[in-house]
Every structure is written in structure tokens, then in C-alpha cells.
Amino acid sequence: MTELKTSAEIGGMGHSVKRKEDPRFIRGRGNYVDDVVRPGMLYMAIVRSPYAHAKILSINSEKALAHPGVAAVITGETLKEYNLHWMPTLMSDTQMVLPIDKVMYQAQEVAAVIATSRYAAADGVELVEVEYEPLEVVIDPFKALEPGAPVLRTDKEGQKDNRIFHWEAGDKAATDKAFKDADVTISQDIYIPRIHVASIETCGIVAEFDSVEGQLTLWMTSQAPHAHRTVFAMVAGHVGLSEEKIRIISPDIGGGFGGKVPIYPGYVIAIAATVVTGSPIKWVEHRRENLQADSFGRDYHMHAELAADKDGTMKALRIKTIADHGYTDAATQPSKWPAGLFAIATGSYPFEAAFCEVDGVYTNKPPGGIAYRCSFRVTEAVHAIERLVDILADDLGMDPAELRMKNFIPPEAFPYKSVLGLEYDSGNYAGALKLAMEKIGYQDLLKEQKEKRERGELMGIGISSFTEVVGAGPSKDFDILGLKMFDSAEIRIHPTGKVLVRIGVQSQGQGHETTFGQIVAEELGIPVSDIKVEHGDTDTAPYGLGTYASRSTPVAGAATAMASRKIRDKAKKIAAYLLEVSEDDLDWEPGKFFVKGVPDKAKTIQEIAFAAYTNHPQGMEAGLEAVSYYDPPNMTFPFGSYICVVDIDSGTGQVKIRRFMAVDDCGNIINPMIVEGQIHGGLTMGMAPALMEEISYDEEGNIYGGSFMEYLMPTAMETPNWETAKTCTPSPHHPIGAKGVGESATVGAPPAIVNAVVDALSHLGVRHLEIPLTPEKVWRAINGL
Amino acid sequence: MGTQSISIKVNGVEQTGEVEPRLLLVHFIREDLGLTGTHIGCDTTHCGACTVILDGQAVKSCTVFTVQASGKEVLTIEGMTTNGELHPLQAGFMEEHGLQCGFCTPGMIMVSHALLQENSNPTEEEIRFGISGNLCRCTGYVNIVKAVQYAANKI
Numbered sequence: 001m002t003e004l005k006t007s008a009e010i011g012g013m014g015h016s017v018k019r020k021e022d023p024r025f026i027r028g029r030g031n032y033v034d035d036v037v038r039p040g041m042l043y044m045a046i047v048r049s050p051y052a053h054a055k056i057l058s059i060n061s062e063k064a065l066a067h068p069g070v071a072a073v074i075t076g077e078t079l080k081e082y083n084l085h086w087m088p089t090l091m092s093d094t095q096m097v098l099p100i101d102k103v104m105y106q107a108q109e110v111a112a113v114i115a116t117s118r119y120a121a122a123d124g125v126e127l128v129e130v131e132y133e134p135l136e137v138v139i140d141p142f143k144a145l146e147p148g149a150p151v152l153r154t155d156k157e158g159q160k161d162n163r164i165f166h167w168e169a170g171d172k173a174a175t176d177k178a179f180k181d182a183d184v185t186i187s188q189d190i191y192i193p194r195i196h197v198a199s200i201e202t203c204g205i206v207a208e209f210d211s212v213e214g215q216l217t218l219w220m221t222s223q224a225p226h227a228h229r230t231v232f233a234m235v236a237g238h239v240g241l242s243e244e245k246i247r248i249i250s251p252d253i254g255g256g257f258g259g260k261v262p263i264y265p266g267y268v269i270a271i272a273a274t275v276v277t278g279s280p281i282k283w284v285e286h287r288r289e290n291l292q293a294d295s296f297g298r299d300y301h302m303h304a305e306l307a308a309d310k311d312g313t314m315k316a317l318r319i320k321t322i323a324d325h326g327y328t329d330a331a332t333q334p335s336k337w338p339a340g341l342f343a344i345a346t347g348s349y350p351f352e353a354a355f356c357e358v359d360g361v362y363t364n365k366p367p368g369g370i371a372y373r374c375s376f377r378v379t380e381a382v383h384a385i386e387r388l389v390d391i392l393a394d395d396l397g398m399d400p401a402e403l404r405m406k407n408f409i410p411p412e413a414f415p416y417k418s419v420l421g422l423e424y425d426s427g428n429y430a431g432a433l434k435l436a437m438e439k440i441g442y443q444d445l446l447k448e449q450k451e452k453r454e455r456g457e458l459m460g461i462g463i464s465s466f467t468e469v470v471g472a473g474p475s476k477d478f479d480i481l482g483l484k485m486f487d488s489a490e491i492r493i494h495p496t497g498k499v500l501v502r503i504g505v506q507s508q509g510q511g512h513e514t515t516f517g518q519i520v521a522e523e524l525g526i527p528v529s530d531i532k533v534e535h536g537d538t539d540t541a542p543y544g545l546g547t548y549a550s551r552s553t554p555v556a557g558a559a560t561a562m563a564s565r566k567i568r569d570k571a572k573k574i575a576a577y578l579l580e581v582s583e584d585d586l587d588w589e590p591g592k593f594f595v596k597g598v599p600d601k602a603k604t605i606q607e608i609a610f611a612a613y614t615n616h617p618q619g620m621e622a623g624l625e626a627v628s629y630y631d632p633p634n635m636t637f638p639f640g641s642y643i644c645v646v647d648i649d650s651g652t653g654q655v656k657i658r659r660f661m662a663v664d665d666c667g668n669i670i671n672p673m674i675v676e677g678q679i680h681g682g683l684t685m686g687m688a689p690a691l692m693e694e695i696s697y698d699e700e701g702n703i704y705g706g707s708f709m710e711y712l713m714p715t716a717m718e719t720p721n722w723e724t725a726k727t728c729t730p731s732p733h734h735p736i737g738a739k740g741v742g743e744s745a746t747v748g749a750p751p752a753i754v755n756a757v758v759d760a761l762s763h764l765g766v767r768h769l770e771i772p773l774t775p776e777k778v779w780r781a782i783n784g785l
Numbered sequence: 786m787g788t789q790s791i792s793i794k795v796n797g798v799e800q801t802g803e804v805e806p807r808l809l810l811v812h813f814i815r816e817d818l819g820l821t822g823t824h825i826g827c828d829t830t831h832c833g834a835c836t837v838i839l840d841g842q843a844v845k846s847c848t849v850f851t852v853q854a855s856g857k858e859v860l861t862i863e864g865m866t867t868n869g870e871l872h873p874l875q876a877g878f879m880e881e882h883g884l885q886c887g888f889c890t891p892g893m894i895m896v897s898h899a900l901l902q903e904n905s906n907p908t909e910e911e912i913r914f915g916i917s918g919n920l921c922r923c924t925g926y927v928n929i930v931k932a933v934q935y936a937a938n939k940i
Contacts, residue, residue, distance in 0.1 A: 018879060025887030026875040028822015028862030032888065035821035119807065200826040200834055200922050201888045254824070254888025255922045287827035509886025509923045677882050680925035708831035708920075716913040716926040 002668045002728060005522065006590045011529070012522030013736065016673035020513045020533070021252075030252040033204040036219045038280035041206070042071055044270055045121035046289065047111040047128045049103040052139070052364040052701020053152075054132040056101055059111055064127040069120030072277055073128060074112045076100040079272055082239045087268060088231075089330035090261075090480055091338070093164070094155070095367060097265045097272075103132070104152065104327035105366050106701050107292035109265045114273050114281065137701045138162065141301065141324040141361040152327060152362045164329045164360035165338040169420045175355035178316035182307035186391050191770050192380045194299040194324070194365075194695040195688075196291050196705075197372050198713060199508070201254020203294060204284030205267045209274040216241055216274070218248045220267060223260040224546025225250040225506060227480050229538045231263060232271070234481070239275070250536035256508030257685070258370040261332035261548050262295045292706040295332065296365075296695060297372025299324040304384040312396055312403050317346055317354040319384055323369075325360050330367035333376030334478045334485050334545070340376025341635075343420035344469045347385035348429045348639065349407045354419045364701045373685050373746040375470050375549040386464045386751035387768065394762060399446075400755070401437060404465050405430055415634075415732070422469060424637045425739075428729045432663045433465050433641035439725050440643045440661040453763060458648035458782070460760025463641065464752035470740040471554025471636040472545075480545060486631040487555035488542035489563045491520060493624035495613040497606030499524075499531040504544015505556040506536045510678070510742060512552060515670045516560050519736060523564030524571075524605050525591025542627060550638070550740035553670065554731075559630035561735040566626035570612070574624075575603045577617040636731045636739035640664040642752040648760050653779025655691060655757055657720040662748070667730045667739035676724055679745045683722050686749025688714050690771050791855040795820070796864030804851045811835040811846040813854075814861060822862035822891045826920070833919030836892035837861050843899035845918075862891035865898070873939035874898055874932065883932030885923035892919050897933045906937055 006012030024030055061073035076098035079085040089095050098109055113124030138144045138152055144162040153159045179185055206219040222228050225248040233243035253260065270283045285294070300323055307316040323339065325331065333340040339358040346354050372379070389407075393400040408429040409416050416424040436442075445461050452459045475484035488504035503516055517531035535541050544556060568588070575593035576583045579601060586593045594602035603611075612624040645659040662679055669675050692712040695705035705711040730737030750771060757773050758766055766781050788803040795818060804813060814820050814837065823846060826834035830848045837846045838860035846859075865872040874894050877883065884890040893916060900907060900915035907915065912933045913926070921929060 019882070021887065022879040022884060025884055025890050026871065026878050026894065027866060028820070028891045030822075030887045032821075032824070034815075034825065037816075037819075118812070119805065198922065199886070199888075200832055200920060201824070201886070202826070252887065254826075255886045257922070284825075287829065287832070511885070673882050677885060677924060677928060680927045681885065681923045682925075684925035685922070708827050708829050713920050713922070715917040715920065716930065717917045719926045721909075721930075722925055722927055 006525065010521050010525055010527050010590060012518055012590065013668060013670050015518065015671065017514055017518055017528055017671055019511050020517065021511060032201055032252050032254055033206060033219050033221050034284045036206045038206060038208055041280040041282055042114050042116060042277060043118040043121045044273055044281050044283040045113050045118065045125045046109050046266060047113065047125050047130065048293065049106060049108045049110050051103060051132050051134050052106045053135040053137045054103050055135060056099055056103060057131040057133055060129040063129065064113055064124040067120065067123050067127055069116040070113060070124040071116065072114040072273065073124065074114065074269055074273055074276065082272065084236065084268065084272055087235055087263065089328055091329040091331050092481065093329040095328045095330055097268045105364050106703055107289065107366065109269065112269045112273065114277060137364050139363055139697050139699060139701055141322050141363055144361050144363050152364065162362040164325055164362060166357065166359050167338045168357045169343050170355035171353055172355045174353040175316050175318050178353045179305065179307045179318065182315055183310040184395065185305060185307045186388065186395055187303065187305040188387060188391055188768050190302045190304055190384055190387060192298040192300040192383055193689065193771065194296045195372055195693045196296055196695055196711065197257035197259035198291060198711065199255025199257055199259055202285040202287060202290040203260060203264060205270045206280060206282045207270040207274040208280040211278060214240060214242065215245045216271065219251055220248055221253055221260045222248060222250040223256045223506060223508060223548050225536055225538050226504060226543045227483055227545055228263060230483060231481060248538045250506050253508040256547065257373040258297065258332065258548055259294060260508065261370060261546065262330055264294060288707050291711055292703050293366050295330060295368040295370040297369050298380060299369060300380040302380065302384050304388055306388040306392055308392055312398050312406050314349050314407050315352050317351050319345055319356045321358040323358050323360045324363050324365065325369060326365040326367040327362055328367040329360060331376065332370045334472050334480045335376065336477050341469045342377040342381045343422050344378050344467060345381035345385055346418050346420055347382060348409060348465050348467045350409045351419050356420065365697060371549065373682065374743045375468065378468060379747045379750065382466045382747050383751050386466060387754060390755045390758065391767060394767065400463050401433060401442065404433060404463065423634055424467065425634055425731050425733055426729045427467065427637060427639050428727060429465055429639060431727050432639060432665055435725055435727060436641040436643045436661050436663040440659060442643065445645060458650050458760045460646045460756040462644045462752045462754065462756025462759055464748050464755065465641040466748035467637055467639045468744050468747050469635050469637055470550035470743065471632055472549045472551050473555065473632050474634060475631045483545060485545050486629050487544045487559050488627065488629045489556060489560040490542045490627045491563045491567055491625065493567060493609045495610050497526065497530065497609040499526055501531060501533045501560065502541045503533065503535045503556045503560060504542050505547040505552040507547065510547065510552060511674045515674060518670050519557055519560045520564050523561055524568060526605055550742045553738045554636045554734060554740045555630055555632055557738055558632060558735045559628040562630055563626040563628035566628065567624055570624060571605060571608045573620065574608045574611050574616060578603050578611055633733050636667065636734060638666040638739040638741060638744045640744055640748050642748050644752040644756040646756040646760055648757065648778060650782055653775035653782060655773055655778055657687065657753065659723065660720055661723045661725065662745060663725045663727060664741065664744055665727045665729050666741035666744065667734065668728065668737035670738060675741050678742045679724050680722050682743060682745025683749050684714055684719050686746045687719065687753060690750040690753040691773050694772050789852050791852055793854050794858045796861060806850065806852050808851045809847055810849040810851050810854050813851040814846060820861050820863050824888055824891060826888065831920065833896060834889050834892045836895040836919060838895055838899055841902065843896045862894060865894065873936040877932035877935030881928045881931040881935050883924060883928040889919060889921045893921065893929055901937055901940060905940060
């Protein structure tokens with residue numbers, strides 16, 4: 001467990017401090033983008049394509065412009081005048097802001113109506129007349145790669161097919177040899193469907209341009225406001241936008257999960273609209289637009305293989321993947337590898353050889369992808385390895401827990417260099433699985449299952465022992481369009497000992513205003529109640545790369561600790577001066593320096609702060625402030641073991657999660673209450689695609705899952721009472737030994753659930769099932785259909 | 786488009802005005818009255834972020850026309866605090882960590898309020914059923930259930 005070094009009053013690391021954000025939220029006093037109102041503000045609504053692939057023959061705005069309240073209609077031609085009709089994606093591909101002659105997916109932006117009210121804007125959308133000529137649609141990514149398939153990106157010079165990239169990792173020859181020599185090999189096709197984060201707040205912006213000052217202010221649902229500001233300045237510099245005059249305020253954000261990292265066309269159109277009309281513009285997506293047009297997660301078609309000895313020792317791993325990226329590679333992942341962190345595919349096991357290859361493919365679908373609450377492609381990788389382990393156990397007639405225990409990378413092997421090139425920082429995988437088995441009563445469950453099976457009842461037990469990789473940078477491997485993935489904190493100690501902390505990352509519900517204060521409280525011994533944390537305003541916060549990929553604590557959390565330590569170093573000099581001793585004669589305990597062996601001869605951090613402004617040593621600069629830009633030496637590797645127990649109704653195929661024990665290890669913990677809450681939420685977003693959520697398309701590119709009518713998110717009825725426990729293996733390279741936790745559960749939960757359902761049906765000959773495990777799919781499996 | 790006169794008591798204060806018949810109650814509350822605690826999370830009556838109490842019943846205010854609420858009483862999240870004192874549900878959400886991003890929270894508190902008005906001592910199953918028309922993407926509901934139980938014990 002995380003050692004408590006501070007009192008509850010100070011509230012440093014390990015204390016379940018109540019959240020500072022909550023008083024405003026429980027009163028309805030949050031300030032989200034749609035709550036922002038500016039004088040003379042106009043509303044924007046978007047005309048979208050009913051076709052997945054079509055030529056635009058004409059756009060007629062006359063009737064819309066004649067409608068009361070409609071102020072303007074913006075089309076691709078309007079933006080073309082400013083050369084803003086295309087924009088770069090974060091993967092250096094290109095994306096239409098508004099089309100000139102062709103649409104590439106259903107629900108693509110075609111034009112925007114600006115009006116005096118949201119109702120008039122919606123009326124205007126109905127009145128814009130667009131004439132289309134449908135083109136051949138490419139939906140299946142396998143067909144997209146066949147010779148003769150229509151080439152979708154005719155705009156890209158030299159693009160002769162629909163392949164975006166080919167990526168490889170590992171040693172192909174060694175892997176092929178290991179497979180040839182192995183006693184046992186297994187293979188499984190696994191599809192991880194397209195899903196959507198669907199944060200309860202959709203995306204939106206209020207854009208306000210002051211033409212006299214040249215100042216552009218944006219209130220925007222942004223997980224990365226600083227990076228977005230720079231991108232806007234780079235993309236629109238030629239029309240006079242200058243970075244010092246762009247201010248992005250990312251206020252309270254109603255959930256992010258990766259969906260608010262991309263720059264969507266709607267944001268850019270709203271910016272163009274405020275420049276063109278001279279009025280502030282508000283655009284807030286409808287839920288249908290959010291589900292149908294915003295970046296998706298997953299859509300990975302994997303062929304996964306594993307080679308092992310007959311005693312169960314795993315030897316080699318091979319995975320070949322087709323990744324459907326839609327019509328442009330707008331993936332929001334900052335690594336230098338196009339398949340993100342898929343190299344975590346060897347999981348918690350010491351393979352001798354592994355080889356992974358991924359081909360990215362264009363199709364007539366919305367662009368992506370985003371990570372859906374995980375570091376990019378980690379969930380797909382973990383799903384593959386944890387399914388393969390269970391299939392191997394089944395083939396060998398071994399208990400899946402025993403097989404995992406036999407193979408885990410042992411604690412003494414860390415730092416561990418995997419054959420796919422990652423260096424795992426620390427871990428104790430057997431410890432987590434052992435605790436999960438004890439907590440849930442694994443042996444008793446096996447007995448119960450045996451009895452139930454004899455009675456014809458369907459009960460399954462599933463394990464997932466995942467390893468995560470989070471915390472992008474380090475900067476040598478991670479950047480966004482060249483912006484290196486460090487992060488930052490700036491701390492000011494006021495004369496009265498109160499504190500202002502500004503951080504480069506941005507909360508969407510994670511509780512940064514509380515937890516970053518706790519890091520400072522831990523380091524300086526100042527009560528967390530005296531510490532104010534600000535973020536999200538690019539005019540005031542230090543530059544940072546944003547919150548996603550569980551990177552806030554690993555990177556900005558480290559920066560906060562390092563900046564605190566700079567302050568402590570200066571405070572020590574002041575204390576020595578005040579106490580008239582040498583710095584070497586001083587000891588620190590949270591909140592004060594004291595003379596070694598004379599605890600009464602002390603100066604509190606508050607007294608030192610006052611002296612920093614009133615009585616500092618000659619020759620020393622006044623004030624007590626520090627900034628840190630932290631570039632992590634490595635990523636962090638949280639892990640855990642989950643055990644899921646399901647009961648299945650054999651008549652309907654309905655899966656019920658009866659129990660779910662989640663043992664997580666995220667290193668040292670800042671706030672146990674918040675960590676547990678993150679795990680609850682992550683588990684629910686792991687269960688969601690495992691059992692319910694999927695976005696699919698028919699052959700013509702019509703979306704299925706484009707509203708909450710068909711996109712089924714878990715309610716309180718489907719969600720079980722999650723059980724949690726923890727082990728603590730600190731990160732050796734992180735200043736406070738923390739690893740990040742927001743996404744672990746989303747990564748770890750799906751294979752535990754699938755393994756449980758397959759286990760429940762294994763005696764019926766079921767070896768694998770694809771997610772989501774809908775009642776129909778499970779019922780068909782039960783009935784051999 | 787013509788307008789219609791309305792008169793609605795919102796959080797105890799009589800509000801009158803001229804509105805388009807198509808104006809949704811949620812837009813009247815948020816934009817005409819400036820009570821932005823009531824949120825909009827979907828446009829199909831699924832998410833419940835816009836839940837308010839209309840004459841004692843929880844309704845999704847994105848699916849009620851303002852004119853339908855005329856002559857009635859509406860309670861929003863802003864009306865839950867009396868003389869600066871938190872309602873036990875508000876306190877419960879904070880004490881039990883029943884919220885993260887806060888976007889679904891006002892709707893969750895309002896639907897739970899209606900639930901506790903009908904059933905002051907609900908079982909866990911009854912709480913889960915009672916809030917199942919409201920979506921939360923952050924918490925996994927475990928602590929929301931605890932927050933409602935906290936309030937039920939206090940009321």
C-alpha cells in the first residue's frame with residue numbers, strides 16, 4: 001500500500017480527500033462549453049451527407065438564406081477562399097473541413113448554417129439543397145485492399161490503392177522458426193468492433209473573434225488545448241491567426257475518453273464563421289452527429305497465433321491485423337508507431353519471439369481512430385493475448401490461472417525488455433492474480449461450476465491478467481505533429497503560504513483539481529485545502545500536451561512533484577538563513593525544516609513563504625515559484641488481474657455478470673477514492689463493448705448504431721457491483737512512484753468477460769466468441785447455429 | 786412562427802414569457818432562464834442529463850415542450866439547495882464520490898429525488914431500476930447507488 005507520510009489535514013498522497021470539483025457540480029454550477037453565452041452570439045448547425053460516397057453536384061443555399069434568422073451558409077467554397085477547406089490530421093494525413101466536390105462517409109459535414117437561434121439554424125439545415133451523385137462504396141477493409149477496388153483517396157498524389165501504412169514489430173524469422181519448432185500452435189481470428197466513447201457531453205465550441213485586436217478566443221471541448229492552439233496557429237497562420245492571439249479555454253468537460261483529442265471539422269468551421277461574420281459562434285453537436293461523425297475507437301481485424309510447449313510454456317506470438325481507419329488516418333495517437341502501443345501484445349508473458357504486423361486501410365467510414373479510454377491499440381493487443389492464453393489452456397486441458405502463473409514474467413525480471421521492444425518498468429503479476437483468486441474464492445467457484453454444469457446450468461469463470469502501457473512520452477518516441485510529449489506544472493507559493501498550481505494537462509472528470517493539490521501537499525506539507533489547481537486555459541497554464549492515454553499522473557504529476565521539489569530546495573536556503581545554520585544542518589518533515597536533532601528549532605513552509613517575499617537572503621531572488629517541464633524516461637506499466645463470473649440464461653442467451661473482482665496495481669496511489677472510481681468507470685467501459693456496444697455499416701455505408709436508440713450504453717441495470725482490490729508495485733522511474741490508472745480497467749475487462757462466457761459454453765464446443773456478446777450471438781452459440 | 790404565453794413556476798419563482806410552441810423545456814430552462822445546471826446529452830430521450838421534476842414527476846426536459854409545462858411547477862438542480870444547505874442527495878453524491886465529470890450529475894440527482902419521493906427506503910435493485918433512464922459514462926454507477934442510499938438514510 002502507499003505509505004502515508006502526511007496527516008489527513010495536510011492530505012498528501014494516499015488520502016481519500018473529497019473532491020474540490022464537487023461543490024460546483026452537485027449544485028449545477030459547473031461551466032461546460034454549452035453554458036458559455038457571449039453577447040450577439042450566433043448558432044451553427046451542420047448539413048450532413050446522407051451518402052457514404054458521392055459526388056457533390058451542387059449546393060444551393062438560397063432558401064436557407066431567405067429563412068428568418070439565418071445569417072450565413074458556409075460551404076467548402078467559402079473556406080476554399082481562405083485555403084481552409086482541408087486540414088492536416090494529427091497523423092499528418094489530410095481531412096476535409098468542408099467538401100468541394102465529394103463526400104467520403106455518411107454524416108460527413110457538407111455545409112454549415114449560421115443563425116440567430118439554434119432553432120433557426122436547424123431550420124436552415126433543412127433548407128440547404130444539395131445534389132449528389134452516388135459513387136461506389138468501399139466498406140469492407142479486406143475488399144478495400146483487393147486489386148481493382150476503387151481508390152478512395154484520389155486527392156492524394158501517388159496513392160494507388162487504399163493502404164495507409166504497413167507497420168511491423170519483432171523478429172519475423174525467429175518467430176516463424178519458433179512456430180515451426182513448437183509442440184502446440186493455436187490461431188484465432190479476433191475482431192474488435194468499431195465503438196464510440198459517447199461521453200455524456202458531446203463536442204462543442206464557442207468561437208469569438210475580435211477583428212480589431214485580432215484576438216480569437218475559443219471555449220472548446222478539448223482534451224489538449226495547448227496542442228490545439230498550436231495546430232490552429234500553424235494551419236490558419238496564413239489568414240492572420242497568430243498563436244499569441246489564440247486563447248483556448250477548455251472549461252469543465254463532460255467526459256473525454258479520447259473523443260475530445262481530435263480537431264473536428266465543426267470546430268474549424270465555427271472558427272471560420274466567427275471570422276467571416278464577426279459574431280461569436282456556438283456549435284454543439286447533437287448526439288447523432290457525435291456518434292455518426294466523430295472519431296471512433298477500435299475496428300481491428302486480427303489474426304492471432306500462439307506457439308507453446310506441451311507443458312504450457314509459451315514460446316512465440318504472431319499477429320496480423322487489418323486496421324480500418326475510415327477515409328483518413330485521423331488517429332489521435334502521439335507515438336511514432338502507426339499502430340500505437342500495439343507492441344504490448346506480448347502482455348504479461350516472456351515470449352522468446354514475436355512478430356506483429358498491421359496494415360491501415362481507407363474505407364468510406366468516418367475517420368479515426370481514437371483510443372476509447374486506452375493508450376492507443378493497447379485494448380486490442382490485450383484482448384488478443386488474453387484470449388489466446390485461454391484458448392491454449394483449453395487445448396492443453398490446463399486451468400487458465402495455472403497456465404498464467406506458469407508463464408508470468410517474474411518480479412525479479414524487471415525492468416523487463418520485451419521482444420517487441422518495450423521496457424516494462426515494474427510488475428508483480430503473480431501477486432495480483434493470487435490476490436484476485438483469493439478474494440473471489442476461485443477454488444470454490446470451480447466446484448460450483450462443476451455442480452452447475454451437471455445440472456445443465458451455464459456458469460463461466462474468466463481471467464484476464466493484463467499489462468498496460470501508459471504515460472506518453474518519452475519525447476524520443478512520442479510527439480503530436482512534432483510537439484514533444486513532455487508535460488508541465490507551475491507552482492506559486494503566495495506570501496501567506498497559500499498555493500496556486502497550474503498544470504499543462506486538463507481534467508475531464510479525473511479530479512485533477514484535487515489530486516494535483518495532493519501531490520504538492522505531499523511534497524511541501526501544505527494542506528491541500530490551501531492549494532488551488534487551475535488548468536485548461538492556454539493563456540495562463542504552462543504548455544502541455546493534454547490528458548489522454550492515462551498520461552496526466554505519469555507526466556504532469558511528475559512535473560508537479562519536480563516543481564514542488566525545486567520550491568523545497570529554495571525554501572531550504574531561506575530556512576537556513578532564517579535559522580542561521582547551514583543547509584546541511586537541516587532536516588525536512590512535511591511542512592517544515594528543522595535543525596537536525598533540535599525539532600523545536602524549525603521554520604514552517606508558511607513562515608518560509610512569507611520570508612521569501614519579506615525577508616529573503618541578500619543576493620537571492622524574491623518569491624517562491626517554480627516551473628517544471630517533465631520528459632519521462634520511460635512509459636509506465638500498470639497491470640492487474642481480473643476474474644469475472646457469469647451466469648447465462650440458456651433460453652435467451654442473456655449474459656449476467658454475477659461477480660467481477662478487479663485487482664489493480666497502479667503503483668503508488670494519490671487518492672484511493674478517486675482511483676477506485678476510475679476503476680469502476682473503466683470496468684463499465686470495458687463491459688460496454690464486451691456485451692453491448694457496436695457501430696456497424698451496411699454495404700452502402702449506412703450506419704447502424706448512430707443514435708442511443710441502437711448504440712446501447714450500459715445503464716445501472718446491466719452494470720454489476722464491481723469489486724476491487726489492489727497491490728502496489730511503484731514505478732521505479734517516476735518521482736512519486738505512480739503509474740496512472742484511468743484506462744487499465746477498460747483494457748483489462750473485455751477479455752475477462754469473453755473468457756468467462758466462452759468458459760461457460762466450452763463444454764458445448766465453443767472455443768471463441770466475438771464481442772459484443774449480445775443475447776442473440778450467445779444463444780446461437782448455445783444452439784450450435 | 787407565432788408565440789404563446791406561458792407561466793411556469795421554476796424553483797418556486799413564477800416565470801412568464803412568450804415562447805415558440807416548439808421551444809423545448811430544456812432550452813427554456815437553460816437559455817431563457819439561464820439555469821445551466823440542467824444539461825443536454827442526447828436528442829432522443831435516452832441519457833437523462835436533462836431530467837427535472839415537473840409537478841412532482843421526473844421528466845426528461847428535452848422531450849417536453851415549454852408550453853406543456855405552462856401552469857405547472859418545475860424543480861431543477863438549482864432549486865435543490867435551501868438557504869445554502871445541501872439536499873442530502875447533493876451531499877451523498879459528494880460523500881460517496883458519485884460523480885466524476887459532473888455532466889450527468891444534476892439529472893441523476895433529480896431522478897433520484899423523484900425516486901426517494903416515491904420510495905423513501907429503496908433496495909439496491911430499486912435504485913438501479915429507478916436511475917436506469919439516466920446514463921453515466923464515468924462512475925460505473927456503483928457510487929451513485931451508494932449516494933442514493935446515503936441520502937435515503939438521511940431523509
